[in-house]
Amino acid sequence: MLLVVEGRFGRVNRLPQTIEWLTDNGSGTIAGETKRLACNIGPEPRTTPELSPQSNGMAEAFVRTIKRDYVRVSSLPHARTVIDTRPVWFKHDNTVHPYKALDYLSPREFIASRQSL
Incomplete structure (x- = not known):
């Protein structure tokens, strides 16, 4: 996540504005450590509805x-x-x-x- 954010916005401690980070409900994206990193650098985690592959x-x-x-x-x-x-x-x-x-x-x-x- 950090590489993607820095690739898009450059090296920043925090994004200039909050952006939504859409992910599936995979264990890597819903893990507490991942959510804490997102909160620290700016993306606001949004997960797709469970059992809804079309989303x-x-x-x-x-x-x-x-x-x-x-x-x-x-x-x-x-x-x-x-x-x-x-x-x-x-x-x-x-x-x-x-x-x-x-x-x-x-x-x-x-x-x-x-x-x-």
Whole structure:
């Protein structure tokens, strides 16, 4: 969580404003230590309703895409490689990876094409 916050907002002791942090109800995200960290640096934890997969569908689809298209085809798909390589994979997914639902454009290409309309 700290890496994500600092990646977005830079090194800060606390976010300039409170933002909502939407998570599933996994043990790592509902643990007391995780909630305390969130309270200390600014994100306000919000969990999806239990037994409601449609409320977490976009996050689950993204995780499934990363696992299918990046982790499983990695030459060394163990935890350290995945953790270290995520930023490269996320950038590729956003800027290069084509999606059928986006007319075979990457998300950034799709957004750019809509802004020129």
